[in-house]
Amino acid sequence: MEHASTEHLLVENFEPENSALRIAVVTETWPPEVNGVALTLSKLIVQLSQRQHTIQLIRPRQDKHDTASQQTAWSEILLRGLPIPHYPQLKLGFPSKKQLIKAWTIKRPDLVHIATEGPLGWSALRAAKVLRLPVTSDFRTNFHSYSRHYGVGWLSKPIVSYLRKFHNRTLCTMVPTMALQAQLAASGFENLSVVARGVDTQVFHPGQRSVAQRAAWQVQDDTVVLLSVGRLAAEKNLDLIVNTYQSLKQSGRKVKMIFAGDGPYRAKLQIDCPEAVFMGMCSHAQLAVAYASSDLFLFPSLTETFGNVTLEALASGTPVLAFDCAAATELIRHEHNGWLVPGEDPQRYVLKALDITRSSATLLQARQHTAASVAPWDWHQIADQVETIFRSVVTAHNPA
Structure with missing residues (x-):
């Protein structure tokens, strides 16, 4: 019963406008959580929504008081989550393949974009494959590098293997630097595009x-x-x-x-x-x-x-x-x-x-x-790049 209200919200609000895209964004972190993934992703999503794209955000519920947002051309599906070890304020989303298949069958997005590679991200990838939806992803966190700082350096190779398997099932993985693109390509990652992060120069100056x-x-x-x-x-x-x-x-x-x-x-x-x-x-x-x-x-x-x-x-x-x-x-x-x-x-x-x-x-x-x-690293220009990638992936996936 937990998902009934959010599914209803999806049906009511997840509608396209003109030639704009319907974009389902899957993430296991979101403001007010404070970290680079949450903050930069939210900036990007705001930019895309301002361009009249319809955004559906899928994320774990942050606490019992967290409620799904209802806005024009913006909706949320909140799912159960589990605190991450060493990062108790962050959540890993539970596997939710069935819920996502049901939601995306009711209203089909043009594209699924997965920002994090946890259980929720994996569920979204599997659900999208069942429904034959195009999927893009972000490579935002060096979990394989972090492992050695927590006494589990032996996990680095298995983590890289998992991440490679995950991202190579998407049509495009966005990475923030050319150096990381080269590093991942050498490790067998495919379909990589460099998209830098942006900065709000109206705030930081x-x-x-x-x-x-x-x-x-x-x-x-x-x-x-x-x-x-x-x-x-x-x-x-x-x-x-x-x-x-x-x-x-x-x-x-x-x-x-x-x-x-x-x-x-x-x-x-x-x-x-x-x-x-x-x-x-x-x-x-x-x-x-x-x-x-x-x-x-x-x-x-x-x-x-x-x-x-x-x-x-x-x-x-x-x-x-x-x-x-x-x-x-x-x-x-x-x-x-x-x-x-x-x-x-x-x-x-x-x-x-x-x-x-x-x-x-x-x-x-x-x-x-x-x-x-750093004046050229404005969020408007970053959003231009991402929008171009999204349109290219959707067109390639369904040329008609």
């Missing part, structure tokens, strides 16, 4: 820099504010941020460390870096001010498929120090709007931070180029 925020952090004009944004978890390589900060302090640099975000690693970080500011979970508005009010964004993660925080920092006018991987490779021009550290050597990362902060002019010069360097 240098004008958000705030004297009041810096005062709240108790820093002076000549203090170099170091910022880290994201989930506080083992796979984010946060110990290197602490080591970098401590090395800068020991060398006599006047620095302040800010962590925006929360997670299971917070308690350890507070012990290792007690003088840092821990902002906890932040809204987009709070993050925009934090980015712009900082002087150097530290991003040492090696497990990202993209790393939207890199894009947000640059749009906010803050240069980035990152390893030469994921989005950083394509967004950062070394010694222009930030700095790239080759390989995975933590000592080289620390040495580069020491070099950057030797003179305040180095950071100020890089700051002049940050926002302009």
Whole structure:
């Protein structure tokens, strides 16, 4: 009985408009959950709905108070979910093949797009195959890389095998960078298209820099504010941020460390870096001010498929120090709007931070180029790419 109301909602609202597409989007994470998948997917879906496409969102119910949205040309099917180990605020959707077949038989979408590869995503793939619906997918999370940070590195090969089997059953898998496309292609993944993430430059921009925020952090004009944004978890390589900060302090640099975000690693970080500011979970508005009010964004993660925080920092006018991987490779021009550290050597990362902060002019010069360097990464242009892919897949699947 749980799905009766959502199926009724589907029948009433899931109607095409003119030549627009009916798109069923399957995801196991969605705002107000705070993570890169939920936030970037929601931005994209908003853009597509504004182009008059009819959106049907299928996702796990986040809590007992969660109710399906009812809007013109927008509907939701909420299904049961199970908390993910180490990520209790996120859910894995239960297998729901029968429910999806029933829903999509009542009102047939033109395309099914699967954003996450969990049990719900797999159910959607199987249901779409039964109904002969075209399917596209996203590769958004390096689960195979995360496994080694939780003592189950031996699972990496089976995870890659599962992901390859999953994505190769779709007509197109969207990946955020050319480097990831090459890596996945070498592992046997097929039908890959590069679609970058976007940034909302109306929210993230240098004008958000705030004297009041810096005062709240108790820093002076000549203090170099170091910022880290994201989930506080083992796979984010946060110990290197602490080591970098401590090395800068020991060398006599006047620095302040800010962590925006929360997670299971917070308690350890507070012990290792007690003088840092821990902002906890932040809204987009709070993050925009934090980015712009900082002087150097530290991003040492090696497990990202993209790393939207890199894009947000640059749009906010803050240069980035990152390893030469994921989005950083394509967004950062070394010694222009930030700095790239080759390989995975933590000592080289620390040495580069020491070099950057030797003179305040180095950071100020890089700051002049940050926002302009990511101006083309606007969500409107990203939505153009995705819309083109969707139409191409639908046409190829059913030329008539």
